[in-house]
Amino acid sequence: MTLERRVATTGANCFLPRLSQGLLWALVWSFAAPIVAFPQQNNSKEEFLVLPGETGRFGGRVVVALRAEPKTLNPLIAADVNSREVIGAIQADLVHINRTTQSTESAVAKSWKISPDGLQYTLVLRRGLTFSDGYALDADDVLFTFRVYLDEKVHAPQRDLLLFEGKPISVRKIDPQTLVFRLPKPYGVAERIFDGLAILPRHLLEKPYEEGKMGQLGTLATPPNQWAGLGPFRLKEYVAGQRLVLERNPYYWKTDAKGNRLPYLNELVFLFVPSADAQVLRFQSGETDLISRLGAENYSVLSREQKDYTMVDAGPGLEYNFLFFNLNEPGEKTSAETPQKLRWFREVKFRQAVSAAIDREAMVRLVYQGRGSALWGLVTPGNRLWRDDQLPHPPRSLDKARGLLKEANFSWNTASNGGSTLVDSSGKPVEFSIITNSSNTDRSKMAALIQDDLKQLGMRVQVVPLEFRSLLDRVMQTKEYDACLLGIVSPDADPNVDINVWLSSGGTHLWNPSQAHPATQWEAEIDRLINEQMYARTFEQRKRLYDRAQEILWDYQPMIFLASPDILTDARKAVGNFRPAVLEPYVLWNVEQLYLRNDAVNASR
Amino acid sequence: MVVFAGFLGPYDPTEQDRKSPYLPPMRLHLVDAQGHFHARPFVYSLTRREGAFDQYEEDTARPLPLKFFVKGARYRLLGFVPLRWHSFGTESDRIYLLGSDSYGRDQLSRFLYGGQVSLFAGLLGAGITLLLGLCVGALAGFYGGWRDDLLMRLAELFLALPWLYLLFALRAFLPLAVSPLQAFFLIIAVLGTVGWARPARLVRGVVLSAKERDFVRAARGFGATGGYLLRRHILPGASSVLLTQAAILVPQFVLAEMTLSFVGLGVPEPVPSWGNLLSSLQQYSVLVSYWWMYLPAFIMVPFFLGYLGLGSRLQQYGEPYKIGK
Numbered sequence: 001m002t003l004e005r006r007v008a009t010t011g012a013n014c015f016l017p018r019l020s021q022g023l024l025w026a027l028v029w030s031f032a033a034p035i036v037a038f039p040q041q042n043n044s045k046e047e048f049l050v051l052p053g054e055t056g057r058f059g060g061r062v063v064v065a066l067r068a069e070p071k072t073l074n075p076l077i078a079a080d081v082n083s084r085e086v087i088g089a090i091q092a093d094l095v096h097i098n099r100t101t102q103s104t105e106s107a108v109a110k111s112w113k114i115s116p117d118g119l120q121y122t123l124v125l126r127r128g129l130t131f132s133d134g135y136a137l138d139a140d141d142v143l144f145t146f147r148v149y150l151d152e153k154v155h156a157p158q159r160d161l162l163l164f165e166g167k168p169i170s171v172r173k174i175d176p177q178t179l180v181f182r183l184p185k186p187y188g189v190a191e192r193i194f195d196g197l198a199i200l201p202r203h204l205l206e207k208p209y210e211e212g213k214m215g216q217l218g219t220l221a222t223p224p225n226q227w228a229g230l231g232p233f234r235l236k237e238y239v240a241g242q243r244l245v246l247e248r249n250p251y252y253w254k255t256d257a258k259g260n261r262l263p264y265l266n267e268l269v270f271l272f273v274p275s276a277d278a279q280v281l282r283f284q285s286g287e288t289d290l291i292s293r294l295g296a297e298n299y300s301v302l303s304r305e306q307k308d309y310t311m312v313d314a315g316p317g318l319e320y321n322f323l324f325f326n327l328n329e330p331g332e333k334t335s336a337e338t339p340q341k342l343r344w345f346r347e348v349k350f351r352q353a354v355s356a357a358i359d360r361e362a363m364v365r366l367v368y369q370g371r372g373s374a375l376w377g378l379v380t381p382g383n384r385l386w387r388d389d390q391l392p393h394p395p396r397s398l399d400k401a402r403g404l405l406k407e408a409n410f411s412w413n414t415a416s417n418g419g420s421t422l423v424d425s426s427g428k429p430v431e432f433s434i435i436t437n438s439s440n441t442d443r444s445k446m447a448a449l450i451q452d453d454l455k456q457l458g459m460r461v462q463v464v465p466l467e468f469r470s471l472l473d474r475v476m477q478t479k480e481y482d483a484c485l486l487g488i489v490s491p492d493a494d495p496n497v498d499i500n501v502w503l504s505s506g507g508t509h510l511w512n513p514s515q516a517h518p519a520t521q522w523e524a525e526i527d528r529l530i531n532e533q534m535y536a537r538t539f540e541q542r543k544r545l546y547d548r549a550q551e552i553l554w555d556y557q558p559m560i561f562l563a564s565p566d567i568l569t570d571a572r573k574a575v576g577n578f579r580p581a582v583l584e585p586y587v588l589w590n591v592e593q594l595y596l597r598n599d600a601v602n603a604s605r
Numbered sequence: 606m607v608v609f610a611g612f613l614g615p616y617d618p619t620e621q622d623r624k625s626p627y628l629p630p631m632r633l634h635l636v637d638a639q640g641h642f643h644a645r646p647f648v649y650s651l652t653r654r655e656g657a658f659d660q661y662e663e664d665t666a667r668p669l670p671l672k673f674f675v676k677g678a679r680y681r682l683l684g685f686v687p688l689r690w691h692s693f694g695t696e697s698d699r700i701y702l703l704g705s706d707s708y709g710r711d712q713l714s715r716f717l718y719g720g721q722v723s724l725f726a727g728l729l730g731a732g733i734t735l736l737l738g739l740c741v742g743a744l745a746g747f748y749g750g751w752r753d754d755l756l757m758r759l760a761e762l763f764l765a766l767p768w769l770y771l772l773f774a775l776r777a778f779l780p781l782a783v784s785p786l787q788a789f790f791l792i793i794a795v796l797g798t799v800g801w802a803r804p805a806r807l808v809r810g811v812v813l814s815a816k817e818r819d820f821v822r823a824a825r826g827f828g829a830t831g832g833y834l835l836r837r838h839i840l841p842g843a844s845s846v847l848l849t850q851a852a853i854l855v856p857q858f859v860l861a862e863m864t865l866s867f868v869g870l871g872v873p874e875p876v877p878s879w880g881n882l883l884s885s886l887q888q889y890s891v892l893v894s895y896w897w898m899y900l901p902a903f904i905m906v907p908f909f910l911g912y913l914g915l916g917s918r919l920q921q922y923g924e925p926y927k928i929g930k
Binding site (some may be wrong): 280281295298365366369444445450452462463464481482 | 652658684707708783
């Protein structure tokens with residue numbers, strides 16, 4: 001019964017039953033009244049999380065630009081970056097990954113214990129926590145949350161994380177503060193799966209859930225009093241096409257080192273600014289205070305201005321860009337040329353030669369203006385714990401590439417204009433196209449550099465920028481392409497988030513997705529290593545298995561890794577506690593600690 | 606000038622000089638840092654500042670004297686004469702008189718080669734458009750009746766169609782990769798078929814009024830056939846309309862080619878075209894940081910003006926009958 005836990009402290013004026021239910025509610029209320037009194041006592045001993053760091057000032061508001069309107073506020077269906085960014089400020093999770101240390105720390109759950117067999121996690125909730133609308137939180141909310149996430153009909157994107165070889169995690173309530181999670185198989189870093197799983201307010205969502213309306217909830221137009229979370233901010237106002245305004249959550253459960261209840265800011269405003277260039281202009285004109293992700297060119301434009309901006313290069317992030325060849329079995333609809341091309345692409349030495357011929361250093365310099373790093377493996381240098389320093393990173397060598405091609409029976413024809421053309425053993429010139437997403441100029445540039453690199457090997461390469469959706473359609477559905485240049489941003493430092501890239505059965509195993517059986521020996525070997533590390537107990541074991549898998553990727557080059565950009569961010573000097581991280585959300589991860597310095601609060605709009 | 610792009614431009618327009626992205630135009634000197642005068646103009650080589658991406662300074666210790674008629678990258682003059690001679694260049698380092706782009710490609714060479722592509726496409730496209738427009742307009746205007754109705758409704762349909770979206774759809778049917786040559790003819794075909802409706806309507810108007818004129822009636826009375834009448838008496842009157850149209854269409858088509866590049870139907874990188882050169886200006890950072898990237902646009906302005914001037918001169922010259930007094 002939703003009403004039983006209604007906290008009396010919010011006062012009766014918050015209690016505005018809808019007309020149709022008024023009578024029923026009043027009835028329940030009269031029975032429930034004695035029980036309601038009990039959580040009130042808890043409030044006196046709220047267990048706050050005390051954050052270290054600079055103590056800020058209260059008040060003011062910070063304006064952030066988003067690339068597009070968030071599609072939803074509902075964490076159960078949110079898949080786009082903008083929605084996640086907003087939800088991150090409204091909701092909270094049981095265990096949280098600290099964006100700077102990249103390791104887990106307690107959040108809504110005060111502590112957790114792992115049983116000796118690694119199968120059982122006991123989480124204790126913080127006492128006296130309250131949703132942003134004043135309703136108290138208890139273990140039933142958590143039970144409800146996991147019931148919804150695991151419900152197949154809801155199609156929550158997080159559901160896959162909670163399944164272990166198809167079997168779901170199970171949750172049991174011990175007492176109002178304690179829960180036991182049981183895994184079907186041991187999993188080394190199970191506490192990381194709690195990050196980003198927003199704890200849902202049962203009192204608001206249980207009824208719609210039972211009516212099967214979960215997917216329709218949480219549009220941007222939701223009235224603020226019908227939406228609640230455990231995050232630092234709550235919904236205040238939404239102006240379609242322009243902005244979304246969040247206000248301070250007065251019940252937030254974190255304090256600063258001096259014991260003041262966070263967040264510092266009164267308001268957090270998201271403006272919808274469609275393009276990166278427009279975001280820079282808005283920032284320059286003073287309409288926004290933060291830019292959460294800048295391109296290298298715009299970063300240097302703003303740096304040159306030398307105004308009172310805090311420009312932060314947070315170092316290489318978790319985005320990896322790579323080139324891959326189409327290694328799918330030719331289907332019925334593929335063109336006549338494809339089998340021939342497939343023979344080249346399947347030749348390991350061909351892929352190795354392409355990899356050897358690519359000038360990654362030039363890519364970093366020309367595409368990222370030096371603010372990035374060259375890549376030789378899937379785990380980026382920004383991933384402090386998991387990067388493999390043992391992975392070979394040979395410099396570009398055209399001679400080596402030519403040698404490899406010669407070994408694979410390719411040869412060169414000298415053309416009349418002095419250039420030479422690479423031909424395969426049957427005399428056919430090597431020509432192929434690289435598709436890439438047209439909206440990302442960095443990737444188009446990389447493709448143009450590769451085109452020039454491979455021209456020196458005598459390959460004729462066409463670069464075809466495609467709209468992202470039709471590109472994905474070609475890679476995932478029709479499989480009509482030669483090669484593709486793409487990038488993936490890992491949402492977390494733990495490499496398990498990219499598991500669908502690694503596993504041959506994975507949907508984003510891009511060069512040959514969703515295989516029923518591994519097509520090659522080495523893919524089978526990677527599958528084995530990745531599955532083994534899932535259940536390895538120590539970090540060292542897992543790291544060793546992942547390193548081995550990366551080496552196999554390097555040996556067979558199904559993905560030719562190119563470069564990884566730095567996370568470049570920018571804020572007005574007035575914004576305090578601005579400490580960007582390389583994990584998403586780059587600048588808003590500590591939004592509860594952001595504050596405006598002295599002068600700025602007074603001058604605040 | 607653009608016809609001899611290979612000779613006039615010092616370098617291959619697709620050649621990347623990866624150590625010099627966004628290099629500003631080099632200044633031609635006659636007097637060196639020590640105050641000595643040299644008869645042969647020279648530039649100082651620019652070296653990148655330590656740690657910077659696009660900051661260069663002149664290295665006065667390394668003058669690069671300008672040489673004329675130097676051997677360089679191979680090219681084909683007028684498309685078939687293989688040559689290696691370039692009008693100017695230097696012996697050791699590369700020289701950038703219009704600066705370089707983000708890949709360190711020579712903007713001057715790109716501008717000249719791009720002109721070849723764009724102007725040729727523009728002219729050919731305009732030619733096809735006008736030819737189509739002329740035929741359709743003459744037929745509709747001269748014969749009238751159901752032919753007129755049919756052709757003009759068709760023209761209105763063409764004017765009303767949302768072309769950009771149709772081109773998106775067209776792109777989906779084409780093979781994924783289009784070679785530069787195919788792309789070039791594709792552009793001409795697209796420009797030619799998209800644009801014919803407006804000149805056709807104009808020509809029809811001219812023909813309609815001309816066919817009622819006395820000398821036309823007189824010729825008809827003498828037994829002239831329709832074809833003869835059109836050729837000899839009516840269409841010359843339309844030439845002024847066509848020439849003005851041509852003058853407007855060519856610059857329009859160069860811009861249209863830019864739009865097409867955006868849809869993926871244009872000339873693909875790394876082949877230069879004026880559209881490609883202009884589209885690099887769409888980036889804010891380029892706009893505010895690299896002034897020399899505007900230069901191609903500025904050079905195009907007098908060119909298009911000149912073209913319009915040429916159009917109006919032709920119109921005066923070619924007008925066979927002064928209409929009115």
